[in-house]
Amino acid sequence: MKEHPDFDKAFLATQRHRLIGMRDELLSMANFASHEQSDLQREAGGEAHDDADSAERLAIEENNEAQLSALTRRLAKIKRAIEKIDTGSYGISDRSGEPITRARLLAMPEAIYAAHEA
Template structure:
């Protein structure tokens, strides 16, 4: 068996994280599928009903919100896929940016993390 890249991540921890990532990925996909089905149901239900400007405005606002959530979920799924790839490559817990170890507490909070907290804070300050 390959050893984890840094000493704070034992094989049992990495295995638990892999399971968490797989479940989270499955949940995000299911949520997206459910949102799509709900949107279809609402459109069918509205059918030929007369609509006013308020209804249209509410519907457009809800659609924009749904699209933002979907975009966020797709980004998160991509990050999960990257973290799963890193587990397979035995580089989980090492930053894609600076090659430094990612803190265990950060990985527990955000299992798909591929950057250190310091890197994320630096990126946020640049915005």
């Protein structure tokens, strides 16, 4: 397993802490969006609605689904980055095995690819 040569334990600990905070925040947002989606579906159940109400509800549901999908993808990257810290491969691209720059990881701690690969 290849390790990034420029990262010390303090940097990795800081990044792990940041990633866990991001993960927890995203999980909270996903739970909220999921509950909101359930509430919309429950409110719509069995009631007569005009076309404008139905179109608005459909637009809200589509937006919520898109947000949940984006949250899920980002959460997967965050979980992978935490796993990479734990296995010693953080800062190494999953695609090419090339190092990911410190600047990129500071800006996007969940980065699992070098900038030119993303």
